[in-house]
Amino acid sequence: MSGQQRSTEFGLIERYFAPLSKVEPGGYDLTDDAASLVPAEGCETIVTKDMMASGVHFFADDPPESLGRKLLRVNLSDLAAMGAVPRAYLLGMALPDETSSNWLEAFAGGLAQDQEHFSITLIGGDTILSTGGLTLSLTAFGEVRQGQALRRSGARPGDDLYVSGTLGDAALGLLAIEGRLEMIARSDRDYFVSRYRLPEPRSQLGMNLIGLANAAIDISDGLAADLAHMCDASRAGACVETKLLPLSPAASAALAGDGRLLTKILSGGDDYELLISACPGVGKKLVQAARASDTALARVGRITEEPGVRLIGSDGAEILLANAGYTHF
Structure with missing residues (x-):
């Protein structure tokens, strides 16, 4: 991303993504190197991960707000298939240099909308500069009673x-x-x-x-x-x-x-x-x-x-x- 379109990685996190972590104490407002999750008593953690790449899973001109929502939803679908209650997620992004602040704001806005609807919270992730196309990655965590996960x-x-x-x-x-x-x-x-x-x-x-x-x-x-x-x-x-x-x-x-x-x-x-x-x-x-x-x-x-x-x-x-x-x- 060009200098006028973004600040440092930490500035990007603080502006667009830290607000998405406020509900989960173990997310530490995205200020630490890692997060913590304690499953509810009698539950086990279900983990899933999906990636989406421009030109493979979506079109380059797809609306950013819908990309954020779809990325989250396809992971929630994996949790649903195992009967898990959504809990938290990690977000990874490889962003092309031309990614604008408007794009990031819309993308984060889509995530915020679905976070509230599905009762799930961002707790961490990573952001890098991409020399190719946009690549998005999300890891979701859910909970199910021990031994009860659907297979x-x-x-x-x-x-x-x-x-x-x-x-x-x-x-x-x-x-x-x-x-x-x-x-x-x-x-x-x-x-x-x-x-x-x-x-x-x-x-x-x-x-x-x-x-x-x-x-x-x-x-x-x-x-x-x-x-x-x-x-x-x-x-x-x-x-x-x-x-x-x-x-x-x-x-x-x-x-x-x-x-x-x-x-x-x-x-x-x-x-x-x-x-x-x-x-x-x-x-x-x-x-x-x-x-x-x-x-x-x-x-x-x-x-x-x-x-x-x-x-x-x-x-x-x-x-x-x-x-x-x-x-x-």
Whole structure:
């Protein structure tokens, strides 16, 4: 960052990020070399980390306030998948020289907005100058009762599979940003873009799943890919009926206009909904848990003994995907 756009690293921290640490005593107003966290009695700490790089996970001209919020929310989604209560986070930034004070103010403002909403606090981090593009990193800490964390490895043959919210909106949002959905209504394109830029972590639902779900995973790489991750970890398989997939009205309209978009809905990433495996006998309680968290929940299939993920179309034929989902390398 140029001299007129920033002061020292410590000045940057004091101006934009120290105010985000006031609630957590162990953050020490970001004035120490490290922070301290004491878990609540009877709880264990759940830790997750996600990184976002310009040109890979977001566009260079994406609004900074939405970048801050998305960075936090994708980590909160990981905590939700394990049933954890959000507690605190660390922030890392590699900032290009041209980063302005206006950008930093908007970015920190987005974090502040979601901190309050999700009851989580900044407790530390690091900032460096980048000779390349913008890179953001966040490590989130949550808490869950000892031994109660949900795992992706607990799915059992015979379990029902459920999905929260709606699927495919974020993947369609990326297509809209790239100018590949010009045939659909502008209002629907705007909705898809908002879902891509600002996912909704299912934090309360995740907490409510403790004692009900056998396994859970957040859908970040795409339904097909993340279901495969769950099945691999659980040494099981799965069968999904695409006619049961929960779709938004906008996605349903887009799919009606172009059936080929179904592959994007099945394999597109950035949904950050929860995929849940649970015994059939707890179905009613799961629906109640979802209702209590103001979240829609849909049964989409089942766990099988036969390995592999089978996707069954509305005509009863199996759908074969050339690409099951996002890959990081």
